[in-house]
Amino acid sequence: MSILESKIPEGPLAEKWNKHKASIKVVSPANKRKLEVIVIGTGLGGASAAASLAELGYKVKSFCYQDSPRRAHSIAAQGGINAAKNYQNDNDSVFRLFHDTIKGGDYRSREANVYRLAEVSPNIIDQCVAQGVPFGREYGGLLANRSFGGVLVSRTFYARGQTGQQLLIGAYQALNRQISKGNVEMYNRHEMLDVVKIDGKARGIVARDLITGEIKRFGAHAVVVASGGYGNVFFLSTMAMGSNGSAAWQCYKKGAFMANPSFVQIHPTCIPVHGDQQSKLTLMSESLRNDGRVWVPKKSEDAKKLQSGEIGANDISEEDRDYYLERRYPSYGNLVPRDVASRAAKERCDEGYGVNSEGKAVFLDFRDAIERLGKNVIEARYGNLFQMYEKITDVDPYKQPMMIYPAIHYSMGGTWVDYNLMSTIPGLYSIGEANFSDHGGNRLGASALMQGLADGYFILPYTIGDYLADEIMTPKTDVSAPEFEEVEKEVIGRLEKLYNIKGTKTVDYFHKKLGQVMWDHAGMSRNAEGLTKAISMIQEIRKDFWKDVKVTGEMDNLNPELEKASRLADFLDIGELMVRDALNRNESCGGHFREESVTEDGEAKRDDKNFANASCWEFKGETEEPVLHIEDLVFENVKLTQRSYK
Amino acid sequence: MADKILKKLNIKVWRQNRASEKGKFETYKIENVSTGSSFLEMMDILNNDLIEKGIDPIAYDHDCREGICGICSLYINGRPHGPDTEVTTCQLHMRKFKEGETIVIEPWRAAAFPVIKDLVVDRIAFEKILQAGGFVSVNTGGVPEANSIPVAYDDAEESMDAASCIGCGACVAACKNSSAMLFVSAKISHLAKLPQGKIEAKQRARNMVAKMDELGFGGCTNTGACEVECPKSISITNIARLNREYLVARISE
Ligand SMILES: Cc1cc2nc3c(=O)[nH]c(=O)nc-3n(C[C@H](O)[C@H](O)[C@H](O)COP(=O)(O)OP(=O)(O)OC[C@H]3O[C@@H](n4cnc5c(N)ncnc54)[C@H](O)[C@@H]3O)c2cc1C
Ligand code: SF4
Numbered sequence: 047m048s049i050l051e052s053k054i055p056e057g058p059l060a061e062k063w064n065k066h067k068a069s070i071k072v073v074s075p076a077n078k079r080k081l082e083v084i085v086i087g088t089g090l091g092g093a094s095a096a097a098s099l100a101e102l103g104y105k106v107k108s109f110c111y112q113d114s115p116r117r118a119h120s121i122a123a124q125g126g127i128n129a130a131k132n133y134q135n136d137n138d139s140v141f142r143l144f145h146d147t148i149k150g151g152d153y154r155s156r157e158a159n160v161y162r163l164a165e166v167s168p169n170i171i172d173q174c175v176a177q178g179v180p181f182g183r184e185y186g187g188l189l190a191n192r193s194f195g196g197v198l199v200s201r202t203f204y205a206r207g208q209t210g211q212q213l214l215i216g217a218y219q220a221l222n223r224q225i226s227k228g229n230v231e232m233y234n235r236h237e238m239l240d241v242v243k244i245d246g247k248a249r250g251i252v253a254r255d256l257i258t259g260e261i262k263r264f265g266a267h268a269v270v271v272a273s274g275g276y277g278n279v280f281f282l283s284t285m286a287m288g289s290n291g292s293a294a295w296q297c298y299k300k301g302a303f304m305a306n307p308s309f310v311q312i313h314p315t316c317i318p319v320h321g322d323q324q325s326k327l328t329l330m331s332e333s334l335r336n337d338g339r340v341w342v343p344k345k346s347e348d349a350k351k352l353q354s355g356e357i358g359a360n361d362i363s364e365e366d367r368d369y370y371l372e373r374r375y376p377s378y379g380n381l382v383p384r385d386v387a388s389r390a391a392k393e394r395c396d397e398g399y400g401v402n403s404e405g406k407a408v409f410l411d412f413r414d415a416i417e418r419l420g421k422n423v424i425e426a427r428y429g430n431l432f433q434m435y436e437k438i439t440d441v442d443p444y445k446q447p448m449m450i451y452p453a454i455h456y457s458m459g460g461t462w463v464d465y466n467l468m469s470t471i472p473g474l475y476s477i478g479e480a481n482f483s484d485h486g487g488n489r490l491g492a493s494a495l496m497q498g499l500a501d502g503y504f505i506l507p508y509t510i511g512d513y514l515a516d517e518i519m520t521p522k523t524d525v526s527a528p529e530f531e532e533v534e535k536e537v538i539g540r541l542e543k544l545y546n547i548k549g550t551k552t553v554d555y556f557h558k559k560l561g562q563v564m565w566d567h568a569g570m571s572r573n574a575e576g577l578t579k580a581i582s583m584i585q586e587i588r589k590d591f592w593k594d595v596k597v598t599g600e601m602d603n604l605n606p607e608l609e610k611a612s613r614l615a616d617f618l619d620i621g622e623l624m625v626r627d628a629l630n631r632n633e634s635c636g637g638h639f640r641e642e643s644v645t646e647d648g649e650a651k652r653d654d655k656n657f658a659n660a661s662c663w664e665f666k667g668e669t670e671e672p673v674l675h676i677e678d679l680v681f682e683n684v685k686l687t688q689r690s691y692k
Numbered sequence: 693m694a695d696k697i698l699k700k701l702n703i704k705v706w707r708q709n710r711a712s713e714k715g716k717f718e719t720y721k722i723e724n725v726s727t728g729s730s731f732l733e734m735m736d737i738l739n740n741d742l743i744e745k746g747i748d749p750i751a752y753d754h755d756c757r758e759g760i761c762g763i764c765s766l767y768i769n770g771r772p773h774g775p776d777t778e779v780t781t782c783q784l785h786m787r788k789f790k791e792g793e794t795i796v797i798e799p800w801r802a803a804a805f806p807v808i809k810d811l812v813v814d815r816i817a818f819e820k821i822l823q824a825g826g827f828v829s830v831n832t833g834g835v836p837e838a839n840s841i842p843v844a845y846d847d848a849e850e851s852m853d854a855a856s857c858i859g860c861g862a863c864v865a866a867c868k869n870s871s872a873m874l875f876v877s878a879k880i881s882h883l884a885k886l887p888q889g890k891i892e893a894k895q896r897a898r899n900m901v902a903k904m905d906e907l908g909f910g911g912c913t914n915t916g917a918c919e920v921e922c923p924k925s926i927s928i929t930n931i932a933r934l935n936r937e938y939l940v941a942r943i944s945e
């Protein structure tokens with residue numbers, strides 16, 4: 047018997063959420079005022095949750111490491127947000143969105159959670175419009191939609207190529223309103239470094255004031271972690287430089303299980319690496335695949351000439367172009383899901399057909415779309431992305447095709463949560479990208495924004511009441527309690543240890559090494575031998591890191607090197623757990639591609655008999671191996687089939 | 693198009709250990725920077741050199757590195773976000789610089805943005821202005837169906853133009869009066885152009901302008917420097933709209 051209780055409500059799929067809402071406890075307004083909630087993170091998940099909880103009357107403390115909540119990495123999301131509005135009359139529905147998401151995730155997520163996500167999705171659009179989010183519109187004044195990968199309907203709402211920015215500004219405005227009313231205490235430039243448990247329940251955090259270096263204690267009746275994804279394990283990714291896995295990892299070390307840590311998404315359309323000075327990768331939105339066609343040359347001589355710079359893309363005639371996605375997947379074409387598109391690009395480049403000097407890029411070409419629709423239309427749709435591309439590469443994508451290559455982009459894995467979004471630590475919740483809940487082995491485009499806002503606006507504010515209703519008699523948390531004392535000591539000890547190593551190598555040196563191991567052995571394609579090797583390689587890097595890292599600056603001052611070192615210490619541990627998880631899951635599914643488990647035509651082959659589950663890891667101590675628990679996934683409403691986009 | 697290597701550059705940069713300490717310029721040499729590298733990648737290389745030499749690396753704000761979070765804020769060769777148009781510091785590339793050049797880097801200089809360390813400044817004043825009224829007063833839930841209120845295409849587009857402001861503060865840094873009018877007017881226009889935001893437009897303008905004045909930003913004398921340096925091309929016509937809204941708000945007081 048598993049110790050994981052998913053708390054999925056009984057009853058037919060479509061009625062579960064309503065029934066659950068009717069059965070959970072509600073806290074009275076007078077009692078809400080006495081209850082405090084800490085929210086870590088101010089992205090779509092955190093900002094929407096903090097604002098909504100404060101509106102309900104709870105006393106909220108909100109944290110982010112940037113100088114403003116508006117800068118959370120949700121701001122960078124480009125393409126759009128899904129919702130089952132069926133505005134296009136193309137037969138979309140809650141069930142279809144649910145089904146697409148489950149199938150897109152290669153049947154590795156919970157039916158009940160995904161259905162609920164689809165069910166609340168229309169409310170999100172209503173909410174955002176009411177806040178003043180300037181979504182793209184048709185000339186008649188109604189909302190416009192575009193298509194994203196892995197689906198056959200048009201259900202993605204957008205604000206140019208800046209959808210995440212606009213949705214986050216909406217949530218941030220709501221948050222600001224609550225800050226001005228005194229219902230939210232905002233702590234900018236504060237980094238949570240550990241969670242504090244009292245009597246087994248999450249009752250607070252220890253954080254570092256990044257300006258003064260002061261270590262501070264904060265108490266509450268519940269803690270919500272909305273700290274985003276851990277893609278920066280790979281060093282190069284589309285994440286922000288400060289994006290980290292530390293908040294989730296410290297929760298893991300205090301007893302919150304991590305689920306499916308090996309499930310990360312590799313996005314097919316990023317600007318390729320330009321050399322060894324690169325610090326991060328830039329995404330070119332998936333929405334570009336609505337109009338752009340992906341290709342490489344048919345002839346390997348042409349590829350060689352492109353690689354040496356002898357010829358350019360426009361020198362290759364139509365017959366000599368291999369539109370390999372359209373060739374391999376005629377029904378979805380350029381709009382196959384991300385994992386499929388990424389692997390197909392890697393396959394062509396591994397065969398020698400790559401088009402840049404490193405042979406690690408494919409073309410994304412707008413020539414036909416510009417001919418068909420005119421430059422103006424393309425500019426209106428993607429102007430800011432084209433500008434961004436030109437500023438980075440010095441190439442004008444209206445005239446030459448873009449060059450793109452896959453890069454790490456998103457983490458489907460994360461803190462295990464039950465149907466109420468609560469982790470295995472009572473009173474500790476996880477929402478947004480930080481949790482593992484809705485995307486299985488592969489996330490569909492435009493679904494992360496939907497999930498963050500669904501969690502924060504419409505799910506957590508209900509489910510947290512069920513827990514807090516039993517805490518109304520619990521007095522305000524006393525931060526002088528010995529439990530806080532002890533965690534604070536641990537935190538200071540950890541930072542001092544890092545600071546006092548005074549070694550010879552920079553933090554970045556170790557981070558790049560870790561990233562390389564992860565990309566080579568736990569990236570787009572994985573096998574048992576490579577993964578086994580990776581574990582010892584990471585352990586080796588970790589040993590070196592703790593012996594030889596050099597952290598400069600002062601402990602009691604703004605110190606970016608110390609921040610980076612502390613995050614990297616956790617990435618080293620997260621990386622190892624990811625590799626263990628990838629090794630354990632001896633099947634391919636979604637973005638997790640095990641070379642040992644492949645169909646005849648080279649697609650990911652699942653093993654539903656042994657792996658229709660979530661792998662959930664429990665921390666057992668620094669020197670012990672983690673223990674694996676299994677949550678079996680039960681499918682009653684969809685049939686598990688080999689995913690096909692042909 | 694092909695990247696070249698800049699063999700030598702001099703970086704003259706503002707060093708200030710804390711808000712309470714005095715700052716000064718220091719000059720460092722840096723070698724072999726690819727013209728394909730971003731400005732911040734150049735800063736990374738420089739910082740790694742400094743760390744290896746045992747010198748405290750230069751603190752500067754950066755996060756998304758794709759021109760959207762608005763945190764990066766360097767004043768380079770006398771211009772906020774440096775010598776390129778419509779880019780943030782993180783999108784600036786080394787191909788804009790010449791072999792052997794001395795590049796001067798300073799923090800934003802404005803009374804309302806005090807230095808925290810080196811090139812990092814405190815922009816909490818922007819937060820306070822937005823908290824004073826930069827929102828639509830609706831709670832979560834109970835809102836109308838999204839398509840129940842049509843919005844004219846052009847209004848939505850104009851709103852979106854203004855809503856593109858990333859809150860970086862370059863407009864303030866570029867202005868000889870350290871005025872925050874472009875920033876404030878962008879928020880005013882973003883919301884006033886939409887039916888949902890129009891309802892509170894007057895009150896919003898009044899409250900935000902009052903807060904801006906209180907926080908020590910200077911007045912606007914229409915120099916237009918802000919518009920030139922704004923990485924998101926926020927237009928000064930927004931300032932005219934703000935002045936109109938504000939006037940109406942004062943008259944109706
Ligand atoms: C370039 C890019 C484009 C994308 N485009 C799309 C898209 O078009 N559609 C879509 O649906 N999804 C997209 N995504 C994915 C989506 O943007 C993210 O998954 C989602 O926004 C994550 O939101 P979040 O609230 O979970 O976390 P984030 O927005 O990452 O926020 C994390 C927050 O946690 C805080 N934080 C982290 N650690 C700590 C700590 N220790 N202490 C205190 N605070 C901490 C940060 O300060 C920040 O406020 C994109 C992602 C990227 C990178
Ligand atoms: S108006 Fe322009 S310069 Fe000013 S804060 Fe906004 S984006 Fe930055």
Ligand code: FES
Binds near residue numbers: 753758759760
């Ligand atoms: S680092 Fe985000 S805009 Fe420059």
